[in-house]
Amino acid sequence: PAYLEPACRDFFRTGPSIHYELFPSSTKSIEAFVSLLAHxxxxxxRPIRMLLPSDSHYAWRLVAAKFETHPYLHLHPLxxxxxxxxxxxxxxxxGDFVVAVFTLSNTVSGRTTNLEWFERVLDDVVERGAVPH
Known part of the structure; x- marks a missing residue:
C-alpha cells in the first residue's frame, strides 16, 4: 500500500539488514511468511529466531504453535x-538472525506495539551481537 514507505520512514529505524513487511491479519499470509523462514x-x-510480542495478532501464535518442533526456527513470546x-x-x-514482529495496528484489539519498548528490544538484540531483520 501507499502508506508503507511513509510509515516505515516515520516510525522505524533504518539499516542495511532491516526490512519491513505488512501482513494482512490472515493466518494464511502469516503462515506463508513463517514457512519461508523455516525453509x-x-x-x-542455523537458527532463525522470531520474537513475538504479546500484543501481536493471535494468528502469529497459532502459526507459531505449528512450528514449535522445527529444529531451526525458534519462536519466542515476549x-x-x-x-x-x-x-x-x-x-x-x-550473528544470529532475528525477526521481530511489530504490530502497527492489530485488527482485533486496535492496539499498536509500544514503539519505545520495541526499540529497546531491537537494541538488546544488537547488543547481544545478533542481527535484527
Whole structure:
C-alpha cells in the first residue's frame, strides 16, 4: 500500500539488514511468511529466531504453535511493556538472525506495539551481537 514507505520512514529505524513487511491479519499470509523462514533456516542449518510480542495478532501464535518442533526456527513470546530484556527470554549468539514482529495496528484489539519498548528490544538484540531483520 501507499502508506508503507511513509510509515516505515516515520516510525522505524533504518539499516542495511532491516526490512519491513505488512501482513494482512490472515493466518494464511502469516503462515506463508513463517514457512519461508523455516525453509531458510533449514537451508542455513542455523537458527532463525522470531520474537513475538504479546500484543501481536493471535494468528502469529497459532502459526507459531505449528512450528514449535522445527529444529531451526525458534519462536519466542515476549511480554510487551515489561522490563524483561530479550536476553532474559532468548539465548542469542553473535550473528544470529532475528525477526521481530511489530504490530502497527492489530485488527482485533486496535492496539499498536509500544514503539519505545520495541526499540529497546531491537537494541538488546544488537547488543547481544545478533542481527535484527
Amino acid at each position: 531458510e533456516a533449514d537451508l542455513r542449518q 511480554a510487551v511493556g515489561t522490563d524483561v530484556t530479550v536476553s532474559d527470554a532468548v539465548r542469542l549468539r553473535d
